[in-house]
Amino acid sequence: MSEARIDKWLWAARIFKTRTIAADACKNGRVAVDGVNVKPSRMVKEGETVSVRKPPVTFSFKILKTIEQRVGAKLLPEIYENVTPQDQYDLLEMNRISGFVDRARGTGRPTKKDRRAMDAFNEEIYIYEEE
Numbered sequence: 001m002s003e004a005r006i007d008k009w010l011w012a013a014r015i016f017k018t019r020t021i022a023a024d025a026c027k028n029g030r031v032a033v034d035g036v037n038v039k040p041s042r043m044v045k046e047g048e049t050v051s052v053r054k055p056p057v058t059f060s061f062k063i064l065k066t067i068e069q070r071v072g073a074k075l076l077p078e079i080y081e082n083v084t085p086q087d088q089y090d091l092l093e094m095n096r097i098s099g100f101v102d103r104a105r106g107t108g109r110p111t112k113k114d115r116r117a118m119d120a121f122n123e124e125i126y127i128y129e130e131e
Contacts, residue, residue, distance in 0.1 A: 002045060002046070002066065003043040003045055003066055004043065004044055004066035004068045005040065005041055005042070005043060005044075005068065006022075006026060006031060006033065006038055006039075006040060006041075006042045006044050006050070007019055007023040007026055007040035007041075008022075008068040009044055009050075009063070009066060009067065009068065010022035010026075010031065010050070011070065012067045012068055012069055012070045012071065012079075013061070013067070013071075013076065013079050013080055014070070014073060014076060015052055015059075015061070022040070023040040025052065026038055026039055026040040026042075027039070027040065030052060030053040030054070031050065031051070031052055031053075032050070032051040032053075033048050033049070033050055033051075034048055034049055044063055044066060045063070045066065046063050046064060046065060046066055047063065048062075048063050049062050049063075049083065050062075050063060050080075056091055056092065057084075057088045057089070057091060057092045058084075058088055059082070059084045059088070060082070060083045060084045060085070061080040061081065061082055061084075062080060062081040062083050063079075063080055064078060064080055064081055065078055065079050065080075067079060
């Protein structure tokens, strides 16, 4: 198979849990092939680069094999090569460490304990940048 639909490929390569989620990501402009946003029906070929934005990170994958049937996790190195830049993983780790910077909508105001934790975290960053 030399071509595959992007939504099927994203699902088969285990980048998204369901094909519906993959199609929604395409419709909402979170998936790009070689820098161009694509529709779920776009056919992809081997050698193309797929960028998937899962805030706050944009993952990049080079297609090694086009598939439309889901495969086991052990076979993924044959399907795609992860070419995500290291700075994206650093951003993900920073977001995971901070935990407070991007509060979920609807959680309300931070408690006194949360505010103190945020202040302490920001103070550590400020001290680190001065050195």
